[in-house]
Amino acid sequence: MTSVVFSVLAEIEWKFEGDDDVNWIFLVQHAAFVHKEACEFLLHVGTDKDRYWANVERKMRECECTDDFIAAYLEAKDAGALRVMFWS
Secondary structure, X not given: OOOXXXXXXXXXXXXXXXXXOHHHHHHHHHOOEEEHHHOEEEEEOOOOOOOHHHHHHHHHHHXXXXXXXXHHHHHHHHOOOOEEEEEO
């Protein structure tokens, strides 16, 4: 029997500044799902218990993502998202 689990996905429209945009590069290299042609990138957040989001935030900072980009991810987490899709 298949088990179906519903989760919360936050969608954030983001304007990338081309192929050398630090946020674009981060997503291409680290997103769990990448569809470059459609400009869709999925990042996991996880739960408060597993704190997966903290690992993603650390990687964002190491890759020098912009503060606004990191804040958008964390805002989605704080709103209850378990996954965040950035799209353009």
